[in-house]
Amino acid sequence: MLKNIHIILIGVALLIGLNAFINTVFSILATLVLMLSWIAFNVFSIKHSLFLKSICRIPTKEKTVFLSFDDGPSDRFTPRVLDTLNRNNIKALFFCIGKYAELYPELIHRISDEGHQIGNHTYSHTWQNAFNPSEVIEAEIKRSNDKLFNLLGYKTNLFRPPFGITNQSIAKALKVSGMCSIGWDIRSFDTIIKDPQKLISRICGKLRPGSIILLHDNMEITSLILDELIETIQKKGYKIVPLPEQ
Ligand SMILES: [Zn+2]
Incomplete structure (x- = not known):
């Protein structure tokens, strides 16, 4: 027992x-x-990142919003986007990729000559930058800034992190480069949504005073809906204005 x-x-x-x-x-x-x-x-999440503070919305009570276009210039769709903006007398913000600025310098000139703001969206827009040390990202930013400076004669201080990815290395590289990170509070998903009406409704259903809208000027659908998008935004009582200096 x-x-x-x-x-x-x-x-x-x-x-x-x-x-x-x-x-x-x-x-x-x-x-x-x-x-x-x-x-x-x-x-x-660029809006909630603790690594890097980005401007994702402009604090205002006015019904004003801001259009931003990433990933161009594109020889196929940027001209149509610019034509539509011109027709509607709207100024927007273009975050250009350095290697495309190199390919299509005439479009960089056109964007600037027509009164739009230009920002840096890195030289290569590669996923690898999420894992690269700050020195590599700094070099990417500088290469793009130098290209834009050579074309335009002035330096931009506006930067948008590709894919909205932020981390300590990117934060450090921006600090050293003296760049200001611009995010968004309305992601249009124009790279994914195929239905024009769904895309317009998605954007317009999220409008708030000071919203920064993320679009892509290398997407055909964006170039096709832009007229109607602008009209719908304006019908809701919102003005589309240039981003204040940062
Ligand atoms: Zn991008």
């Missing part, structure tokens, strides 16, 4: 030990998942 009690006690001790072990492993895994989710949230 005494021998049996020993076995039962050892069994209970083993069960308690196993339970504690499983609880510890589970706690470690849960903590890891929470930490990774927190890092991912900060890296991918």
Whole structure:
């Protein structure tokens, strides 16, 4: 009987030990998942990033909004976007990729000559910059800034992080380069949504005073809906104005 009690006690001790072990492993895994989710949230959410403060909306009570176009210039669609903006007498903000500025210098001149603002969207717009050290990102920003300076004769201080990704290296590179990060509070998803009406409704359903709208001037759908988008925004009582100096 005494021998049996020993076995039962050892069994209970083993069960308690196993339970504690499983609880510890589970706690470690849960903590890891929470930490990774927190890092991912900060890296991918430009509005909530703790690494880098970006201007995602201009504080105002006026019904004014701002149009921004990323990823150009595109020889296929940027001219149509510019024609539409001109026809409607709207000034916008273009975050240009350095390698395309190099390919289409005449479009950079046209954007600037027609009164729009130009910002830096890195030279290569590569995913790798999410993992590159700050020196590499700094070089990317400088290469693009130099290109734009050579074409325009002035330096832009506006920067938009590709894919909205922010981290410590990007924050450091921007600080050293003296650049101001401009985000958005309305992501149009014009790179994904194929239905023009759905795209317009999505954007116009989210308008708030001071909203910065993210569009892409290298997307055909964006160039096609722009007239109607501007009309719908204006019908809702909003004015589309240039971004204030930063
Ligand atoms: Zn981009």
